[in-house]
Amino acid sequence: MQKIDLAVWPRAELFRFFSAVSQPFYSVTFRVDVTNLHAYARAHGVSFYYALGYLVTDAVNAVENFRYTIRSGEVWLLDERVPSFTDLKPGNQQFHIVTLPKEGDLDSFCRTTRAKSEAQQTFLDQSGELDDLIYFSCTPWFDLTGCTTKASILQKIREYEADAAAAAAIIAPEELKEYTEFEEVKNRADSKLKIDISRAESWVIDYCNNRFDDPEKYPDIPENVKTAVLLIAEAYAHNAVEQTKVRLKSETFDDYSYTAESSIIDVGKLGVESLLDDYVIVQPLNGVTMRLRSL
Numbered sequence: 001m002q003k004i005d006l007a008v009w010p011r012a013e014l015f016r017f018f019s020a021v022s023q024p025f026y027s028v029t030f031r032v033d034v035t036n037l038h039a040y041a042r043a044h045g046v047s048f049y050y051a052l053g054y055l056v057t058d059a060v061n062a063v064e065n066f067r068y069t070i071r072s073g074e075v076w077l078l079d080e081r082v083p084s085f086t087d088l089k090p091g092n093q094q095f096h097i098v099t100l101p102k103e104g105d106l107d108s109f110c111r112t113t114r115a116k117s118e119a120q121q122t123f124l125d126q127s128g129e130l131d132d133l134i135y136f137s138c139t140p141w142f143d144l145t146g147c148t149t150k151a152s153i154l155q156k157i158r159e160y161e162a163d164a165a166a167a168a169a170i171i172a173p174e175e176l177k178e179y180t181e182f183e184e185v186k187n188r189a190d191s192k193l194k195i196d197i198s199r200a201e202s203w204v205i206d207y208c209n210n211r212f213d214d215p216e217k218y219p220d221i222p223e224n225v226k227t228a229v230l231l232i233a234e235a236y237a238h239n240a241v242e243q244t245k246v247r248l249k250s251e252t253f254d255d256y257s258y259t260a261e262s263s264i265i266d267v268g269k270l271g272v273e274s275l276l277d278d279y280v281i282v283q284p285l286n287g288v289t290m291r292l293r294s295l
Contacts, residue, residue, distance in 0.1 A: 004075040029146035046110035073264035200232035228272040
């Protein structure tokens with residue numbers, strides 16, 4: 001993954017303009033002849049749906065502009081996007097969301113996806129960032145060329161995961177509101193703060209390689225870990241609000257121009273590593289134990 005330097009990025013002006021628009025999206029649909037793919041899937045005994053998802057993922061990843069994402073107000077170029085399928089549960093009419101990286105050849109991917117779907121017991125089974133996913137749905141029962149919704153599926157998934165993890169959360173929204181000096185964080189809805197806290201916990205867990213779920217070793221979450229989660233969650237909450245703002249210091253209309261200012265917090269510069277280093281679980285690599293510290 002590569003961070004984009006807006007100072008030299010040719011698309012920076014377009015990004016700043018359209019990121020301030022409430023619905024900066026265009027939807028284009030068209031028909032594609034998939035006769036050969038359908039015949040291939042039948043001949044090889046694989047799912048046409050999974051096979052189509054495999055090839056579409058290849059096509060999306062081949063276009064750099066489809067791999068941009070925004071995290072904490074910064075633009076990043078993803079190495080690749082990951083397919084995520086809505087799939088019917090075996091034996092009933094309900095569905096779940098199956099997510100896995102696009103690996104191997106087409107046939108092996110289809111078999112792996114089928115096995116994962118059949119084994120999955122939960123509605124969602126995914127971790128990490130969600131903005132690298134490509135969402136696929138299949139409705140073979142009727143003919144349509146496009147479907148658009150204003151509801152953010154990404155937001156709904158984050159809310160679902162946040163609610164599921166709320167009981168085991170390291171801190172609660174009330175603790176974050178009590179700590180912060182940012183009014184926008186104090187006024188942020190608890191449902192959104194749960195998502196911010198969940199993301200902060202994921203950051204800490206990834207950094208420490210430690211889920212803190214051993215009841216004998218951690219009967220209570222260490223205070224330093226709670227503090228780290230608190231600081232990161234506050235930054236995520238603040239940044240989420242800041243991303244919805246465009247503060248214009250100057251503006252003209254004939255040759256349209258403006259200068260925008262932002263108070264986005266760089267999570268990487270919060271300095272929480274010193275709070276967490278004592279809880280890092282180091283994994284040996286080929287018999288050699290390595291521990292890296294950011295400079």
